[in-house]
Amino acid sequence: MLQLILSMKVHDPVIDRPLLILAGGFGTRLRSVVSEVPKPLAPVRQKPFLYYLVEQWMAQGVRSLTFLLHHEAERIEDFLDSEKREGILKECELRTLTEPQPLGTGGAVAFAVRQLALDGSFLIANADTWLESGIHQVWDTPQPALAVVRVENSERYGAVQIQQNKVFDFKEKQQSAGPAWINAGLYHLHADLFHDWNGRPFSLEQELFPRLVSEDSLRAVPLKTDFIDIGVPTDYFRFCRWIESGKRDTL
Secondary structure, eight states, X not given: OHHHHHHTOOOOOOBOSOEEEEOOOOOGGGTTTOOSSOGGGOXXXXXXXXXXXXXXXXXTTBOEEEEEEOTTHHHHHHHHHHXXXXXXXXXXXXXXXXXXXXXXXXXXXXXXXXXXXXXXXXXXXXXXXXXXXXHHHHHTSOSSEEEEEXXXXXXXXXXXXXXXXXXXXXXXXXXXXXXXXXXXXXXXXXXXXXXXXXXXXXXXXXXXXXXXXXXXXXXXXXXXXXXXXXXXXXXXXXXXXXXXXXXXXXX
């Protein structure tokens, strides 16, 4: 059933710029149920979670993938190399970059910009977050742009407050509850934002994005699509059940 559904997907036009994937985290909240592999390789119906992400990105037209790694980088590289040789990555441009030390989400991107001499704009996605669609909506929105999705309870995530498709504030997890827009873990940013990096760890979410909000420049891209962050056991198991069911219901 699952294989039939996946083979019927309509492929979107190709995006000719790189997608940077944040895949270097330690996944501490998931370790109680996934301890033998890094979080992006958490098993879902006998395949790594990352397999489903890559497949979905490719179905949306992504053809250049750059994985930003740190924790257990070699294991993720082994999976990617295998898929590049004889799997779903055969038609993709694939690069990996391993941080010498944890640099945070912003530092990881800045490190990639510097090491790979990136210029222009690019997409960024989390390696633990599933979005059924949205790549083209975010890409077609002038940068800097951040995808948001609506959830019934924002307490786990913190809320993104938007008005006329601009972000005007972020609410921390402790201050957020009930229905709200949240950060969906998909961004359209420009390399120029990272050229003055001082080499230290920093956070996209806690440092760069609030600065862009203060400049009234961060666009919001509301998505109506299936979303899940597998960072905690409850949601990881929910995603497993969804895939096993053939994705007949919404997440």
